[in-house]
Amino acid sequence: MKKLRYVKDEGMNKKRWLRGGVAICLSAAVLSGCATGQDKQGSQKDLANSLKVMYSGSEDYFYQEFGMLFSAVYPNIELEVVNTLSLENTLLDQYNQDMNKALDAFIEQEQPDVVLLDPTTITSLIENGKLYNLDTYVAEESYNVGGFNPGLHDYMKDIGGGQVYAIPSTFRSxxxxxxxxxxxxxxxxxxxxxxxxxxxxxxxxxxxxxxxxxxxxxxxxxxxxxxxxxxxxxxxxxxxxxxxxxxxxxxxxxxxxxxxxxxxxxxxxxxxxxxxxxxxxxxxxxxxxxxxxxxxxxxxxxxxxxxxxxxxxxxxxxxxxxxxxxxxxxxxxxxxxxxxxxxxxxxGYSMFYNLFAINAASTNKEAAWTFISYITGDEFARVQSKQSYGNIPLRAQYFDKGDGRNYAAFYKLKPINNVPAYHQVPQRFVYEFPSMLQQEFASISDGQLTIEHALSELQIKGNELLATEIMSQEELKLYLQEQQDVLGPGVITR
Structure with a gap:
């Protein structure tokens, strides 16, 4: 019998599905969106005719994920994708790997109307006055907050310190x-x-x-x-x-x-x-x-x-x-x-991410909210539920396949909002602590160390790594080369 290797890689699965039926799904979805969009033409006349949207991937992927459907419904709004490559390749080094400062600078430099974030970067931007409060928009009856999966509204307020500054567009569980x-x-x-x-x-x-x-x-x-x-x-x-x-x-x-x-x-x-x-x-x-x-x-x-x-x-x-x-x-x-x-x-097994917010300095706030409200709204969720991206619609009613199974299991629990801010962590901790952890825990399994002793050692050694300096890209490159010279190629995997 042939032995088969099973690769547990959700990213690979996602790419494989994207190569398959997504184009057909998108075509059908766009046709559906266009029909709805015709009813909205009257409401578009007062909106800005262009919108800058911050995004971490390619423009093609942005249109696959969001832009194509939105543009079909709102053809009068031209989308400009602002890629975060300069943030990752230049600004982080310029600000000594301080993501919060680099992100501030990126927003000042590029002036996107719509800002893409993760939960660990929102607090700093709110404190610096970079994000626009969305409470008034979210309270609009037409937005239908009640249609979100349970816990999402509370989650949005949790990460915004009691107010809503950003709304997730993606949910996995x-x-x-x-x-x-x-x-x-x-x-x-x-x-x-x-x-x-x-x-x-x-x-x-x-x-x-x-x-x-x-x-x-x-x-x-x-x-x-x-x-x-x-x-x-x-x-x-x-x-x-x-x-x-x-x-x-x-x-x-x-x-x-x-x-x-x-x-x-x-x-x-x-x-x-x-x-x-x-x-x-x-x-x-x-x-x-x-x-x-x-x-x-x-x-x-x-x-x-x-x-x-x-x-x-x-x-x-x-x-x-x-x-x-x-x-x-x-x-x-x-x-x-x-x-x-x-x-x-x-x-802790569910996560909202790809959080969209509005730049407080934007002059296109209405158009920005139109974009965010659409991609987090009922119509987009309905269409997204028929695509094969692998993400769960934010609105639970569109995920149930009607076969009697308990799809509510993915929605029932509220995600724990305590994701560590790894972008603030010294790289030596990121690269060295996992192997340190594995060694100490292996010693527990072998009976060489008690649990109490191993955890005490990890507390001390981990704090030493957390106290190290954050390295520039050039310093990180030299560090990784030194590690490979000592430990051998292929040892560092993170």
Missing amino acids: QALFYNKDLFDQYGVPYPTDQMTWDEIVALANHFPTDGAPSDRIYGLEMAWSKELTEVVNVLATAEGLNYFNSDTMQMSIDTPAWESIVEQSNQVLTSDAIFYYDYIYSGDYEASSESSLGDPFLEGRLAMKLESNYYIDTIEIAQNNAQDPEDIVQQWDMVTAPVGLQNPDST
């Missing part, structure tokens, strides 16, 4: 997929929304653990490899824990909460009911068919799997490509991703 046939076969109760990892692992342990790796049943897949670091990262996400505090630039790993997570992860590693993808690379696991991609859930031999919304398309593609669709999992559903004990209504 994870849920726990489960195979109903396997649960029925072994008499195990189905998982439910808002279970903890302890409860999920307990369910997984009800499934048999005997048999050859390529033939047996597995209860759960939750991490890439059977290493303490991998499992700790997954469980810590549910609790919203970070290794460091980006406001104080101090480590936060030597705490009772982290100690509890590492102990829990050690317990998870003792279970034989859990599947890890490094089993495939060990040479023991063989895929049952080309269309299953070496994925035991697709093959009907894995009971539960934490995955993103992309995975729905993966299942459909596997079924469409299989010689016999019955070989691919049929009776499956979803519940929310596991939650933490301290945050039962929130999740």
Whole structure:
């Protein structure tokens, strides 16, 4: 039987789907948008005829993602894409890698009407008066804030210090997929929304653990490899824990909460009911068919799997490509991703990003709001739901496929708003701490270190790295070369 390599890369999947049916979807969507746009011509006469939009990718990708649909509805508004390459290649060095100062300078220099941000850069721009308050716009009845997925409005106010300054255009989320046939076969109760990892692992342990790796049943897949670091990262996400505090630039790993997570992860590693993808690379696991991609859930031999919304398309593609669709999992559903004990209504497995705001200095605020309100509005969400980008529409009603499955699992929990500001972190920490973490945790697994001692060491060593200077691009290049000379090529992967 042929052994297949499964590559867990959502970016690759996204690009593959973009090469497929998106052009057809966009054509149909544009035709639909044009029909709606004709009704709006009267409202366009007072809008500016050009709009500068800040964007981090190519102009072509901007039009694929946003511009084509918007231009079909608002043909009188000419869009000018302001690429952030100068920010990344010049201004960051000019301002000693200080993203907040570089972003301020970029906005002053380019004067975009619409500004693209991430959650970690908004606070500084608000404090510096760079962003326009959107509360009045958002309150308009025609905008339909109530149509957003649960928690989005609160999230917008959280990142704006109680007011709305930016609105996300993109949402991705994870849920726990489960195979109903396997649960029925072994008499195990189905998982439910808002279970903890302890409860999920307990369910997984009800499934048999005997048999050859390529033939047996597995209860759960939750991490890439059977290493303490991998499992700790997954469980810590549910609790919203970070290794460091980006406001104080101090480590936060030597705490009772982290100690509890590492102990829990050690317990998870003792279970034989859990599947890890490094089993495939060990040479023991063989895929049952080309269309299953070496994925035991697709093959009907894995009971539960934490995955993103992309995975729905993966299942459909596997079924469409299989010689016999019955070989691919049929009776499956979803519940929310596991939650933490301290945050039962929130999740670290969902994220809003590509946040659009209005430049406070813009003279085209009405046109800027027209753009933002359209790409975050009902009509755009309806059209986007028929495309294959892999993102979830911001408005939950357009994601349900009407097949009785629990698509609300992706929306039910509020994203935890504590993403570390990695752009403010010294590069030595980014490059060196992951291997340091892996070494210390490996020592725990080997019994060489206690959890308390390892976390204390990581607190001290991590703080030393956080205290180092942020390097210029030239200094970073020399540093990376020195690291490769010492450790060998290919060692640095981040």
